Amino acid sequence: MADDLSKRGPQDRNRVNTSEAWELSFWSTKFGVTKDQLIAAVKAVGPMADDVRKKLGK
Known part of the structure; x- marks a missing residue:
């Protein structure tokens, strides 16, 4: 399958890679x-985005 350049951002938005x-x-x-x-966070x-967000105080 070809890359869909209209989709921006990580494939799994719940994990920070x-x-x-x-x-x-x-x-x-x-x-x-x-x-x-x-x-560092x-x-x-x-790698869970919610945990990273909390650690960073965002």
Whole structure:
């Protein structure tokens, strides 16, 4: 199946994937934090977006 470029954002919007550079940029922009802050939050609480959001105080 070809890529659908009209769909933006991560495939699984419930998980923060710090392994992909574009997802790292997406989530750090969404949460308004640096990439390093995002990576530290994911390491602390895991990849679930709600947990990361709470950890970052957003």
